[in-house]
Amino acid sequence: xxxxxxxxxxxxxxxxxxxxxxxxxxxxxxxxxxxxxxxxxxxxxxxxxxxxxxxxxxxxxxxxxxxxxxxxxxxxxxxxxxxxxxxxxxxxxxxxxxxxxxxxxxxxxxxxxxxxxxxxxxxxxxxxxxxxxxxxxxxxxxxxxxxxxxxxxxxxxxxxxxxxxxxxxxxxxxxxxxxxxxxxxxxxxxxxxxxxxxxxxxxxxxxxxxxxxxxxxxxxxxxxxxxxxxxxxxxxxxxxxxxxxxxxxxxxxxxxxxxxxxxxxxxxxxxxxxxxxxxxxxxxxxxxxxxxxxxxxxxxxxxxxxxxxxxxxxxxxxxxxxxxxxxxxxxxxxxxxxxxxxxxxxxxxxxxxxxxxxxxxxxxxxxxxxxxxxxxxxxxxxxxxxxxxxxxxxxx
Numbered sequence: 001x002x003x004x005x006x007x008x009x010x011x012x013x014x015x016x017x018x019x020x021x022x023x024x025x026x027x028x029x030x031x032x033x034x035x036x037x038x039x040x041x042x043x044x045x046x047x048x049x050x051x052x053x054x055x056x057x058x059x060x061x062x063x064x065x066x067x068x069x070x071x072x073x074x075x076x077x078x079x080x081x082x083x084x085x086x087x088x089x090x091x092x093x094x095x096x097x098x099x100x101x102x103x104x105x106x107x108x109x110x111x112x113x114x115x116x117x118x119x120x121x122x123x124x125x126x127x128x129x130x131x132x133x134x135x136x137x138x139x140x141x142x143x144x145x146x147x148x149x150x151x152x153x154x155x156x157x158x159x160x161x162x163x164x165x166x167x168x169x170x171x172x173x174x175x176x177x178x179x180x181x182x183x184x185x186x187x188x189x190x191x192x193x194x195x196x197x198x199x200x201x202x203x204x205x206x207x208x209x210x211x212x213x214x215x216x217x218x219x220x221x222x223x224x225x226x227x228x229x230x231x232x233x234x235x236x237x238x239x240x241x242x243x244x245x246x247x248x249x250x251x252x253x254x255x256x257x258x259x260x261x262x263x264x265x266x267x268x269x270x271x272x273x274x275x276x277x278x279x280x281x282x283x284x285x286x287x288x289x290x291x292x293x294x295x296x297x298x299x300x301x302x303x304x305x306x307x308x309x310x311x312x313x314x315x316x317x318x319x320x321x322x323x324x325x326x327x328x329x330x331x332x333x334x335x336x337x338x339x340x341x342x343x344x345x346x347x348x349x350x351x352x353x354x355x356x357x358x359x360x361x362x363x364x365x366x367x368x369x370x371x372x373x374x375x376x377x378x379x380x381x382x383x384x385x386x387x388x389x390x391x392x393x394x395x396x
Contacts, residue, residue: 051075051115055105055127062107062129062227063220066090068099074118075099083110083128106218107132107227134226136160140212140234142359147239150205151284152359153379154198154212154236162194163222165394171216171228174198177209185384185392187376190317199381199389203361204238211235239357244285244322246342248278248366251333253322253342255355262355265348266333268325269368270340277370278340279320282382285360286314288353294321310346311353315362316378322362324349336368 050071055064066088068078074096080088088111090101096118105111108131115123141155142148154174162168169184176182182200189195198212212235216228242257246267253267270278289312310324325332325343332345342364344352361382364373373380381389390396 051123051125053113053125053127055111055129058128059130060105060127062109062132063104063218065104066101066111066113068113068115070097070115070117075115076118077116079114081112081114082106103215104218105129106229108229132227132229134160134224135229136162136221136226137228138214138216138232140232142236144234145236147237147357149285149357149359149361150203150238150241150243151282151361151379151382152204152236152238153284153381154210155379156196156214157189157191158194158221158225160221160225161223162196162225164220164225165194165196167219168216168221168228169196169394171214171219172196172198173213173215175211175213177207178205180204180208180210183390183393184395185381185389186394187392190376190378195376197379197381201386203241206238206241208238209235210238239359242355242357242360244352244356244360244362246322246362246364246366248280248336248364248368250366251331251336253344253348253352255352263351265344265352267322267348268328268331268333268338268343269336269366270320270338270370272336272368272370275370276339277368278336278338278342278364279316279318279371279373279377280364280366280369281373281380283315283320283362283364283373284379284382285356285358285362286316286378287358288313288356289321294319311349313353313356314378315342316373318377320373322349322352 052069054067055061066080075092078090078092078099080090080101082088088101088103090099092099107129110128111126113125137159139157142152165186172184174182180200182198184196184198186194186196212233214232217231219228221227240257242255245254245256248269251267251269253265255262270276291308291310292312294309295306312321312323314321320340322342324346325338325341326346328337328343329345331337332343372383375381375384
């Protein structure tokens with residue numbers, strides 16, 4: 001063990017895997033190794049304070065809580081500060097002998113520890129964790145401080161594989177302004193990457209404020225995934241209560257707001273009987289993309305079309321949109337003859353585009369479909385029952 005004399009510098013010594021520090025409580029000290037005493041205010045000899053830290057040196061293992069242990073007496077306060085000035089919160093044990101951080105030590109980070117005991121003695125220590133060989137990052141949706149529709153999930157796509165799904169999920173804290181019930185669910189994203197979404201049990205209530213605090217700094221993704229080296233935070237608000245109902249069999253699109261019909265429009269869906277048919281199910285408006293170039297080869301339909309398309313509203317990753325389709329005007333309201341999208345005339349598509357919000361549900365029904373939208377093809381989680389969705393959590 002090493003000792004810290006009053007008003008002198010300190011040093012740490014590795015001993016059986018821990019750093020051991022001794023701090024003199026008063027200006028008067030003496031004694032031998034491991035049994036030094038100091039004189040307290042009452043004149044009686046008191047043993048010097050000794051603390052040990054489970055992480056030591058400059059290449060300490062990341063991903064573990066910081067534990068500070070006191071040899072004698074009781075700890076009253078421990079402060080652990082990282083090299084960026086952020087603190088690791090923690091708690092002193094009931095017996096006062098130890099303190100454990102609530103968060104884990106992050107890779108590639110230096111830490112300074114200051115401990116105080118019941119007699120006013122103090123001690124300091126420091127260590128640094130080894131730099132990560134690989135860093136994992138993520139992409140969040142929806143965007144921060146946005147207003148979205150009642151079906152919008154909170155979605156996270158990771159750059160690298162996540163094998164430690166339960167540990168990662170524990171670090172993802174969702175809070176809502178009205179205690180909305182919801183659950184995380186894991187899947188492989190359309191891109192092939194790991195993805196986890198948080199979906200409420202039912203559609204969101206308008207006005208709900210949602211916050212994600214992803215306390216990932218110091219969490220290991222697992223094999224081939226790397227470490228997270230920062231926390232993430234985002235928040236969004238739920239907007240109007242509106243649902244777009246698409247009836248493929250009757251070729252109608254209805255916008256419902258607060259349960260009341262706003263407008264009933266003619267449309268033409270995908271040609272039934274093959275790959276050009278539309279998907280059915282409860283999907284979510286992913287983005288409003290305006291005028292875009294749509295090419296059939298990008299969705300596996302050869303050279304069937306190459307068009308600039310107005311008022312484009314994306315519903316799936318596989319290329320299903322609602323949009324203006326004036327070239328199909330003769331079929332609107334009476335037949336499905338598109339290449340998979342929900343087509344409207346220019347005026348109606350413009351009106352719908354102006355009214356809908358990203359995150360609005362599009363509830364597509366009818367037999368003229370090629371099946372139900374897949375879970376990862378956009379936001380397909382609303383096609384699962386609540387119990388089936390909850391079963392996709394790594395903590396179930």
